[in-house]
Amino acid sequence: IGPFAFQPSELAKLSLVLALARYFAEDPKGGRYELKDLLVPGAMVLVPLVLVMKQPDLGTALMLLFTSSLIVILAGIRFKTVMIVVVIGAIVASAVLLVTPVRHKIWKSLKPYQQKRITAFIDPSSDPRGSGYHATQAKIAVGSGQTTGKGFRKGTQGQMAFLPERHTDFIFAVIAEERGFIGASFLIILYLVLLLIGVDAAKSAKDKLGSLMAGGVVSMLSLYVFINVGMATGILPVVGVPLPLVSYGGTSIVTTFLALGLLLNIQSRRFMLFY
16 A cells, blocks of 8 residues: 555454454353354354465465464364364365375465475475475574574574575574574573463453453464474474564564554453453
8 A cells, every 4th residue: 555565464363363252252152162153253264264365375374274273272162073173174184195186186276386385395305496495494594503503693594695584484593593592492482481471361361252362362473483483493384474573574563563462451451340
């Protein structure tokens, strides 16, 4: 919009958390949901999910799906329903992996860059200068940091631009290279403290709305950290997810600040007489 640019899908993550939290908080059933009870929240998730997938933005779509799933679990779902979903997921996964026509059809439906990312995740050495370049360079950066790191701005992979997107998606690899295992572990501990504060806010909230909102925010931030660190260390495919409060980015940092503001608001209101 003129000189101002933002990413709507980042705001959609937080908006979906608020929408689902309000729906479940006002639902008279109040828990122990079955599959038929999840039609409305399912539609609420499906609309932004389809729009984001059409961009296409697989990383944000996965974030929307996982975050909403965690909120549903927090709202209260029957164990039988969870098992039904698990069985259906196992059947679908088996069909994708074992039935060749189905596997080929799904594979062809993916964008070429998505196919390359999956191939690079399975075997980065298959195309070390192409689709596997990001993952390979990130693992080199993380491993070369060893225990104490190479020192501030002394890392070869990050400072000499071997590592792509070093200021956004792969900022954790830069930190691990320059500060080593100790510095990377300290950062993860800081995130753990932040998330535990969020869990405490969810547990101490005075009503279900506040509890679900705080739980949704914690789920969203936890997934951010887990996926980003997983990308840098090679345990997850590259999907383009920023590291909260560390990665460079406009809409992402604003969304994170809004989410933390919600947590602080929920935590402070537990001391008020009226909520």
